[in-house]
Amino acid sequence: IFQPKKATKRTIRRFFYQKQILKPPGYILRTMKKNEKITFIGKKLDELFPAPPIPLNYTNAYTMLVAVVLSAQCTDIRVNQVTAVLFKKADTPQKMLKLGVDCIAEIIKPCGFFNTKSVNIFKLSQALVENFGGDVPHTFEELECLPGVGHKTASVIMSHIFKKPAFPVDTHIHRLAERWGLSDGSSVEQTEKDLKKAFPESEWEKRHLQIIYFGRNYCKARGHKKEECPICSVVG
Secondary structure, three states, X not given: OOOOOOOOHHHHHHHHHXXXXXXXXXXXXXXXXXXXXXXXXXXXXXXXXXXXXXXXXXXXXXXXXXXXXXXXXXXXXHHHHHHHHHHXXXXXXXXXXXXXXXXXXXXXXXXXXXXXXXXXXXXXXXXHHHHHOOOOOOOHHHHOOOOOOOHHHHHHHHHHOOOOOOOOOOHHHHHHHHHOOOOOOOOHHHHHHHHHHHOOHHHHHHHHHHHHHHHHHOOOOOOOOHHHOOOHHHHO
């Protein structure tokens, strides 16, 4: 006499998944189209961070530029502690030159790579005075010619100070874009291109900050639990 196999938990679970009675974790990822994912991500970011503030303290374009240079390999909290002291002494390139490299280094010592950063801050201040009349330039090309200023730093200044279209990509944004399937994670340059295509130009400034805050609060590099993440549990 034929004896049917006893149903196991695995076969029962597979049956319900196939019948779409029970959805496994991440099920939406396998059915959601990319444009739907982008729409969901945008709505969730707007819900969680409707008006994200710039995390660095600054008073003008120059102090913002210095703060962003200091933020490399350093937390925003630490940078704000350091700049509270530094900007009281020097909030213009002319004043920064009077401080000198050694004094700058001593003040910014709590930040990582303070020796290199102090030299860069002095030299970029010198370049601003000699080449731009003490003003921060308004173009990517000119900004990226300054000592210690790369494309990400230039993008932050262009976006938040001069309100020019830019999508700065830091480690949080690079990581989350790959997790969410918006970019392949091959390079920061590719991530920037993909995110610019994903979101309207009018949203770039806001999305840049929102994704940073989301990465810090919900989608960290270590100890990330996909099922507990408000976005990864649905799209990533």
